[in-house]
Amino acid sequence: MKKLAFYLREYRKESVLGPLFKLLEAFFDLLVPLVVAYIIDYGIGEKRTDRIGWMCALLVGLALVGLACSITAQFFAAKASVGCATRLRHALFAHIQRFAYEDLDRVGGSTLITRLTSDINQVQNGLNLALRLLLRSPFVVFGSMVMAFTIDVPSALIFAVAIPVLCVVVFGIMLLSIPLYRKVQAGLDRIVNTTRENLTGVRVIRAFCKEENEKEEFGRQNEALTAMQKFVGRLSALMNPVTYVIINAATIWLIWKGAVQVDSGALTQGSVVALYNYMAQILTELIKMASLIISITKAVACAQRVEKVLDTEPSMEAPSASSSAAPNNAAPMVSFHDVSMTYPGAGAPSLSHVSFSAWPGETIGITGGTGSGKSTLVNLIPRFYDATDGQVEILGQNVKDLPLSHLRDTIGVVPQKAVLFAGSIRENMQWGKKDAGDEDIYKALDIAQAREIVEKKEGGLDFEVEQGGRNLSGGQRQRLTIARALLRDPSILILDDSASALDFATDAALREALRTLRGSSTVFLVSQRTMSLRSADRILVLDDGELVGSGTHEELLKTCRVYQEIHYSQFPEERPEGWQDTLSPAPVSAVKGGHAV
Secondary structure (H helix, E strand, O other), X not given: OHHHHHXXXXXXXXXXXXXXXXXXXXXXXXXXXXXXXXXXXXXXXXXXXXXXXXXXXXXXXXXXXXXXXXXXXXXXXXXXXXXXXXXXXXXXXXXXXXXXXXXXXXXXXXXXXXXXXXXXXXXXXXXXXXXXXXXXXXXXXXXXXXXXXXXXXXXXXXXXXXXXXXXXXHHHHHHHXXXXXXXXXXXXXXXXXXXXXXXXXXXXXXXXXXXXXXXXXXXXXXXXXXXXXXXXXXXXXOXXXXXXXXXXXXXXXXXXXXXXXXXXXXXXXXXXXXXXXXXXXXXXXXXXXXHXXXXXXXXXXXHHHHHHHHHOOOOOOOOOHHHOOOOOXXXXXXXXXXXXXXXXXXXXXXXXXXXXXXXXXXXXXXXXXXXXXXXXXXXXXXOOOOOOEEEEEEOOEEHHHOOHHHHHHOEEEEOOOOOOOOEEHHHHHOOOOOOOOHHHHHHHHHHOOOHHHHHHOOOHHHOEEOHHHOOOOHHHHHHHHHHHHHHOOOOXXXXXXXXXXXXXXXXXXXXXXXXXXXXXXXXXXXXXXXXXXXXXXXXXXXXXXXXXXXXXHHHHHHHOHHHHHHHHHHOHHHOOOOHHHOOOOOOHHHOEOXXXX
């Protein structure tokens, strides 16, 4: 909670003025029963209409002043709570942006979304209520007891007994509720994750007719969350009836004791009414406090969840730009030295003892069966993940010694899943280069074979792309993401199976256009299509995380059994007779269902 209080420091003035004006409002409320008592004893009792008129005018004045104080307090409380939540949300988002892929995998996307939205909203609401009521309600409760002592000490002892009992009930329920609300938020995380998975994989779910299974799973999780919410809701709901019982019992005792004292002449009727009004104020404030405690309990649980993310330090550290050494231009552009990579929680390494070098201007093809480690290998170059063992170098420098911003400014990455953002095509292209003009954009579109996409769209570069590129086909999204990466003119270009949705003619045209980059960029081309890799200077063949082949297309067809399996499964007409007997059997992991997938 100390870390979250930091984001409220900018609103110190509002955090003081909000409760202060609420206390002023409460002070004026405490004066009302005394005025009413005066009207009864000295206005109505003595039949003095002038005193009644003046006291009624005073009541109206107290109401107006109290209203002004309440509105002012609400303004300052809202400004502080909304401002603090805004700063907290920005800080949390910025902190998440520092997370490595490994951190995001470990924490989970769904829980981060919940903490950015629902949890911070709960913190905001709890802070708003706390600034307005956390001091006001106790002030009115204990102030009513003090005012009762100024009227009649024996009757005020009833207040002194009732209030501690009420505090025990309120705080006892609060202490029991806080851990339960934390469990409720964890259940909400699971619901959000299930919903996110269903929306992301809706096509797969429908293709395999698993709608009913997913409905049942969602229903089971929803019922578990509902049961937990009902339980904690029932516990919190006990607060109102228990406080009502205590307050009403105290009220009955007060009226009985007051009636006896009025009958004996020890107390006036106005004083009894004032004491009753103070007891009613305590009841009203305790009802507010019950709601306040529930909201604060939720807010505290949510604040702890947000703070837990803020306390999670990114696992990937990088030096500052000023501390980086000069690159060695005589060294290979990219070098892998005995690199192994094991994902957290994985039972086996995804890469094992991989070593190779890629020189400036070279095109390196990477192929292998599904799960052979192709994407893992290229993800180590921009340092999306860190190698478990070994060393990845760029121009002779370990990637761990390079500032992340400098490292990634020199690399253009086109991931397997083409991702576009809501906005115009021009805005999406300028993610690659912020100050790119239309001429630069069209040049990149020409190389990516995407110019025709823009020219056929209404508005051209101003055509609005929907979130995720929903209004574009898979091939169009891939070509635009390739163009976006090319626009930054990277020293290293990584195409991670980024042409899988393209037809053979477009793929061939793209490969031909990429040849114009030779001499300026080192290209890593990941693909399971051997046709796409034929023109590469060198092809790396992976099998179960191991580098089992390296060479040109022709060399690998002679020496690498895994590459032969992949190629001849795609071009069976090129398969020579008796080729299976020329080499030892291929590893089982290289063949999926009789052919390389």
